[in-house]
Amino acid sequence: MEAAIRIADREGLEALSMRRTAAELGVGVMSQYRHVPDKDALIDLVVETLFATHPLPAHGTDGWRADLELSARREWEIYRAHPWLALIVAGTTRPPLAASMMAYTDWRMRAVADRGLAFPEMLQVAVAVSAAVQGSALTLARATSAAEDEAWLASRQSAITAVFASRDLPLISQFGAAEFQAVTPQNMFEFMLRCTLDGIKVTLADRA
Template structure:
């Protein structure tokens, strides 16, 4: 059985034409970047910024740009400027910013594959997958913002592989398939929502502590103008509890406790 030259996954046998070398565009893009890096280390010439445009180069430019400068989503115009080409040149390779965003997400998730078979036990597997996804959002905090802009999930195989992996993690527990799907999606939804504030923090000119300190007067006014007895008790511990990473860890533990209750309550047999 042929395997992907990048990630080693099995590839379907070709029924016509040349056999595939990679399982996805993400793996093909990763292989291309590795070849370019090898040429640079060897002192060989590589493509100049304005030539040899390809889907992989466009996707990588979009990722590098938004990682560096932020933004709520990909921009065809800014990506074209990053590559030093006219914006219409990009439309020969991608249909628009929606497809560009999908390919960017697929590439990023393809660079963080979940291990096979993973740790023993459904809970350890779901924890690992959630923390893997959390790390993706820490490195690329624009992704949760991009998810929030659409009511439809991107058709990105590498992203979908996380859902597939999670369903397989709970596949032998006697649960109905719709329940397993809900569990898999809930883990991702919780991780995305907890990571949403990370994009704001990445490009903020001050820390959360500095931001609150500069608004201490207005906060005190809010305490005196409205009955907020619980909020008025906020201190260092409560502030730490409200941080995105704390919300993520606490919510993940509660979510998995709930899954454990579902498993224990399932009908015998």
């Protein structure tokens, strides 16, 4: 799987294919099919490999919030190293068949298993934490440099000004280059994680 990961790291997810992976390994594509039947299976194995590099502890010990935060930050580390991975796992109802990724969901459910939640609610907690991490990670996958962002904003300034002038938008009309640069993937991750954990805290308090 290291060859497939190298391709995606170098050239992006769109470059990943059975043929390219075989070429990276220096083998015939048909010989690869004897081990990996299709691209979907290749993707599953890539996800399995990457999540397995960041395993969670066997048991959480610091309380539900600390445990959920630990799992979120560990998952975030994976996307920081491989931003394209978010394009695979985020925004889908058909997640990859990767046991190491499923272990994150199970671990998060166990973090709140003794808090009076029904099974569907425990699952919703796990999914909510995943959504906070993966939603922020999508911005990593599409991130551009600060110089590119500034150039884009400058090129759109007249259009942005016209939109602001078309409605009564007293707050958003103050949006400028400094504010644009402040909305970084890391800042969004920290904010979304905090809001998610605060919301879970309210839910758990209602069950106390």
